[in-house]
Amino acid sequence: MVITNPILQLKDVSISYTPGKNAVESVSADIAEKQITAIMGPSGCGKSTLLRAINRMHELYPDIKTTGEILLNGKNILKTNPMEVRRMAGMVFQRPNPFPTMSIYDNVIAGYKLNGISLPKREKDELVEQSLKNVGLWDEVKDSLFKKGTFLSGGQQQRLCIARALSLKPQVLLMDEPTSALDPIATNRIEELLLDLKKEFTIMIVTHNMSQAARISDYSMFMYLGNLIEYDETQKMFTNPSDKRTEEYLTGQFG
Amino acid sequence: MSSLKYRTIKDKTFFYVTCFLASLTVVPLFAIIWELIKKGYKQINWNFFTESAPSTLDAMLARNTGDIIPGGIANGITGTLLMVVLAAIIAIPIGILVGIHLSEHPKTKFSYITRFLTDLIQGSPSIVIGIIAYAWIVKPIGSYSALAGSVALSIMMLPLIVRSTEETLKMLPGSLKEAGLALGASYTSVILKVLLPAAFGGLFTGILLAISRVMGETAPLMLTALGSTTINWDIVKPTSAVPLLIWEFYNDPNLIDMIWSSSLFLLILILSLNIIAKQIAKKWRIQ
């Protein structure tokens, strides 16, 4: 499978938590722009580790070593200022983590506040409204914008976190099991949202839920023990996987 | 069968003995409060808060006529306020910054040493800290002063603020920091705008406890602030404080009756601060 004009390219990416033991082992892959790419695989295979390398979360922990190249628009992000990288690659975590001391409004524009960028009030209002509309939360919270974000339900909080990431207009949105803490209805809403968002954003999503990957993703990766075993169009992978281990995983024989 | 019965009795006895001992520990507290109220309440009126401590002569005259002693402890209250505020201004920023460092770099050698040294300060007798402040401030300035007292008190506050900052920050979930950094924020702004506000309750509790801890200190102030018979707001002049006044009253047979009201005031102040601090800590924890 060839991806033309990839926005993101992983080249021989290896990541280790302890020296000599790679949690991710020379992964190479091109990621298509404005598409959804799902990362699947059994627990502990290195999905989160790989995803977190893309917005340089690993730098918070000095023991973690990343080698290889990750190119975003042709530029190696491992050699770019991490703050710049993180603004271009937004991240949504498994558990909703709105800032507990900030209002809903401030949570949405937290990226600007924390970066010391002050916008005119009108622009802020527009950005908040637009981002909240993007995640389908506007109608639910427009009358309580100045209440704390932590008063929302889990699903609403997660959508608030997505809005927070989107308000910075990233090029890539990285999501680590964003729906695993949510009920089916909230999950459904987020899936619809992602299908909507891919018109504007490139999305990479880690998921344990195979039917979710099948429903929403255009491309899928299957990882096993730190290796990228198979990477293909989702349709192809689910109907006719080329590796035996992928097939076993997809048919529920392990994982 | 009889051994089972014996063991049940033993358990019950143990329970009642511990209950009895537990209630014994609060007896002194209530005895003190009762004693202070009984002997001190008459003294506490408006003048008590607005006037400085009376002279020995005035007190003696009042005693001879059977009146209550005139005057109050305004010079002590203002002095305590001045020195505690100044000590807090010195200790809070330093304590919080050191606490941040310890929680962000918990395992470096530097952090181990810092932790060890703050423990040492906490374990040091307060009179020794007074001597240090005397050498640092009183000697160079050539006069006892509120500033010197504040420095002594701030040294005593430091370990408490450092430790409560460190513990509170450690309790925050790592996801909070990651959420901030994932937005491209700098490390500094994540600490200042995300972590510290989230830790506010815990920090505030620690600060209140530290303040209430030093508010009743007497020994270090004897060597630094010395005392003053009038209200003083000048930080380089000798200044009084409530615990210093209590000590002075104790040493003056004509004024000795004032120790009850002053002690009552100080005790209520410190107990209230403690209760407020506990209340904040409880409320904050639920979140």
Ligand SMILES: Nc1ncnc2c1ncn2[C@@H]1O[C@H](COP(=O)(O)OP(=O)(O)OP(=O)(O)O)[C@@H](O)[C@H]1O
């Ligand atoms: N902080 C860490 N320190 C040491 N090893 C770690 C750490 N985090 C993950 N690992 C190891 O790295 C490997 C990959 O972990 P990772 O979290 O990326 O898996 P995952 O595919 O996301 O799993 P899950 O589906 O359970 O989230 C695992 O073997 C794990 O034990």
Ligand SMILES: [Mg+2]
């Ligand atoms: Mg994971």
